Amino acid sequence: MAADSSNGNHQTKTKPPPLPSPLRFSKFFQSNMRILITGGAGFIGSHLVDRLMENEKNEIIVADNYFTGSKDNLKKWIGHPRFELIRHDVTEPLLVEVDQIYHLACPASPIFYKYNPVKTIKTNVIGTLNMLGLAKRVGARILLTSTSEVYGDPLEHPQPETYWGNVNPIGVRSCYDEGKRVAETLMFDYHRQHGLEIRIARIFNTYGPRMNIDDGRVVSNFIAQALRGEPLTVQAPGTQTRSFCYVSDLVDGLIRLMEGQNTGPINLGNPGEFTMLELAETVKELIKPDVEIKMVENTPDDPRQRKPDITKAKEVLGWEPKVKLRDDANVWIGIRLGCIARETVASSQGLVSDFIRNHQSSANLDAFSQAIEKKLQRNCVINLLLALANSSQRRNLLQELFADIALEVDDRAKGLTQYVSFAFKVHSILRLRSKNWELLETFYSFPKCFLYGSPTDIFVIELIDQLQKLKEEPVLLHYPSKIKVLQELRMTTTRLEVCLYSFASPGSPMYPARAVCHAAWESLDILYPVGRYPRHLISLFFRLLYPWYWPSSCWNFVVFCFKPIFYSLLKFIFSSWGKLAKPKSS
Ligand SMILES: O=c1ccn([C@@H]2O[C@H](COP(=O)(O)OP(=O)(O)O[C@H]3OC[C@@H](O)[C@H](O)[C@H]3O)[C@@H](O)[C@H]2O)c(=O)[nH]1
Numbered sequence: 081m082a083a084d085s086s087n088g089n090h091q092t093k094t095k096p097p098p099l100p101s102p103l104r105f106s107k108f109f110q111s112n113m114r115i116l117i118t119g120g121a122g123f124i125g126s127h128l129v130d131r132l133m134e135n136e137k138n139e140i141i142v143a144d145n146y147f148t149g150s151k152d153n154l155k156k157w158i159g160h161p162r163f164e165l166i167r168h169d170v171t172e173p174l175l176v177e178v179d180q181i182y183h184l185a186c187p188a189s190p191i192f193y194k195y196n197p198v199k200t201i202k203t204n205v206i207g208t209l210n211m212l213g214l215a216k217r218v219g220a221r222i223l224l225t226s227t228s229e230v231y232g233d234p235l236e237h238p239q240p241e242t243y244w245g246n247v248n249p250i251g252v253r254s255c256y257d258e259g260k261r262v263a264e265t266l267m268f269d270y271h272r273q274h275g276l277e278i279r280i281a282r283i284f285n286t287y288g289p290r291m292n293i294d295d296g297r298v299v300s301n302f303i304a305q306a307l308r309g310e311p312l313t314v315q316a317p318g319t320q321t322r323s324f325c326y327v328s329d330l331v332d333g334l335i336r337l338m339e340g341q342n343t344g345p346i347n348l349g350n351p352g353e354f355t356m357l358e359l360a361e362t363v364k365e366l367i368k369p370d371v372e373i374k375m376v377e378n379t380p381d382d383p384r385q386r387k388p389d390i391t392k393a394k395e396v397l398g399w400e401p402k403v404k405l406r407d408d409a410n411v412w413i414g415i416r417l418g419c420i421a422r423e424t425v426a427s428s429q430g431l432v433s434d435f436i437r438n439h440q441s442s443a444n445l446d447a448f449s450q451a452i453e454k455k456l457q458r459n460c461v462i463n464l465l466l467a468l469a470n471s472s473q474r475r476n477l478l479q480e481l482f483a484d485i486a487l488e489v490d491d492r493a494k495g496l497t498q499y500v501s502f503a504f505k506v507h508s509i510l511r512l513r514s515k516n517w518e519l520l521e522t523f524y525s526f527p528k529c530f531l532y533g534s535p536t537d538i539f540v541i542e543l544i545d546q547l548q549k550l551k552e553e554p555v556l557l558h559y560p561s562k563i564k565v566l567q568e569l570r571m572t573t574t575r576l577e578v579c580l581y582s583f584a585s586p587g588s589p590m591y592p593a594r595a596v597c598h599a600a601w602e603s604l605d606i607l608y609p610v611g612r613y614p615r616h617l618i619s620l621f622f623r624l625l626y627p628w629y630w631p632s633s634c635w636n637f638v639v640f641c642f643k644p645i646f647y648s649l650l651k652f653i654f655s656s657w658g659k660l661a662k663p664k665s666s
Pocket residue numbers: 187188189190226227228229283284285296297298299301302313314315316320322356378379382383
């Protein structure tokens with residue numbers, strides 16, 4: 081048995097760590113934490129970006145060469161003042177001032193990492209060396225995302241971090257598993273030799289939104305095949321096992337590891353173990369019960385079993401996964417249908433199944449929203465929402481759902497009305513079905529709200545964006561007609577109000593048709609009644625330009641002015657009464 085020190089438990093330090101930036105210790109100016117994420121445009125990286133951007137104290141720099149990642153995964157952050165995206169290959173040095181480095185960059189799917197094995201090993205070795213050099217230079221803490229593949233075809237089951245693995249050093253997978261093993265070695269050598277603050281996560285199989293539909297991994301493969309009506313290709317013998325972790329759980333683990341005090345390596349994965357045949361059966365049952373399951377030849381060195389021992393993660397990070405594959409497969413399939421369909425339609429390979437063509441194509445948004453509405457009515461999604469353990473999972477689900485629908489809208493002017501009505505339908509259904517407001521309220525704190533720094537939500541922002549961009553009369557009329565729901569749901573924001581003013585104000589650059597102007601005024605009346613809102617004077621000024629609003633405006637204004645006088649009078653009377661009633665003390 082190896083000594084503990086070789087497993088990262090008691091590392092010896094020969095040098096003190098390099099000092100972090102002086103700004104960290106400045107007394108009067110607390111700078112934001114600047115975080116570099118290599119591979120941040122990929123599947124896991126982009127989810128990590130989303131989570132870290134939720135903290136307003138973080139500035140994120142993403143470096144990605146887009147080999148497997150995509151700008152699309154980050155499009156909601158592009159242009160954000162706390163976010164920067166750089167096209168960069170980690171095999172080249174990178175000079176940036178950062179406090180933390182999440183080093184994720186490397187193709188992770190077997191078909192991609194085997195595609196150019198020399199490049200894969202360069203990414204793991206030279207890429208990690210470059211990032212360690214950077215961490216050393218700027219005194220940053222660095223986290224490496226290693227992999228369960230360092231255990232190779234494991235002879236110990238489940239795999240604890242102390243297991244040294246059973247890896248073929250000259251096999252077709254070695255570029256990745258040996259590459260990651262060297263990367264781990266480099267991390268520990270820099271830690272011992274230069275005192276660098278390091279963290280190592282060994283990631284087990286992960287799945288979730290934004291997985292590339294064609295990345296060849298088993299979950300995305302089976303779902304895509306089922307959607308296309310093709311046989312599910314189980315690689316022989318089908319009894320090999322994997323344990324699948326949902327991406328939100330994984331990201332949570334990564335952040336805990338970075339923030340914690342343990343260097344790792346720490347296994348991050350879900351111990352729920354499935355054979356590939358079981359997984360195929362699950363996908364078949366959920367998506368297309370009549371699809372065939374076909375046994376195909378396997379690739380060399382495929383591990384026969386894999387399941388993380390997460391005792392260490394539980395002990396040192398207080399972490400364990402919350403989402404179960406079986407429950408979540410429902411959710412995942414539900415929410416990803418739109419994206420998968422979009423990608424499939426975009427690739428126009430003639431593989432689009434009838435299901436997708438009828439319900440998911442961008443030309444048929446209405447059918448799509450009806451289909452989802454039916455789903456909601458059948459209690460399918462709502463039950464899953466209620467079943468989800470925590471608010472961030474619910475939030476992610478809804479966010480994905482609506483983002484997909486929003487993105488489906490090609491003919492935006494036409495589609496938006498449908499999108500809006502769909503969004504409201506969903507809200508109404510949720511409102512009716514949900515017994516507690518608390519549940520509903522969790523839906524409204526979408527991360528995108530940080531873009532605007534107020535507790536608003538993605539619907540309002542999306543809708544405002546569209547209103548401002550499109551300025552189409554039907555949209556402008558449709559939206560205000562539904563606006564009362566926003567008030568009921570407490571979803572009003574200053575930005576919305578400003579937007580409505582821009583349509584209501586005469587002489588504004590977007591001077592609208594009279595009907596739109598009326599609709600905007602009515603909405604403003606509902607949401608921000610004159611007199612009660614601090615900008616009542618501006619409102620009154622504009623309203624006075626419209627004679628037909630004079631009676632209500634003046635009345636509201638008088639009420640507004642009279643109210644505080646009346647209340648202070650009452651207060652005065654009561655306080656004087658109280659003083660008189662009190663017996664005088666000596
Ligand atoms: O179509 C398919 C694809 C894959 N499989 C099987 O499904 C299992 C899982 O294969 P995947 O390609 O999804 O993933 P692997 O477990 O081989 O590699 C994974 O390991 C952990 C991560 O760190 C790696 O990045 C990831 O690729 C394998 O046994 C494979 O033979 C099928 O049966 N059919």
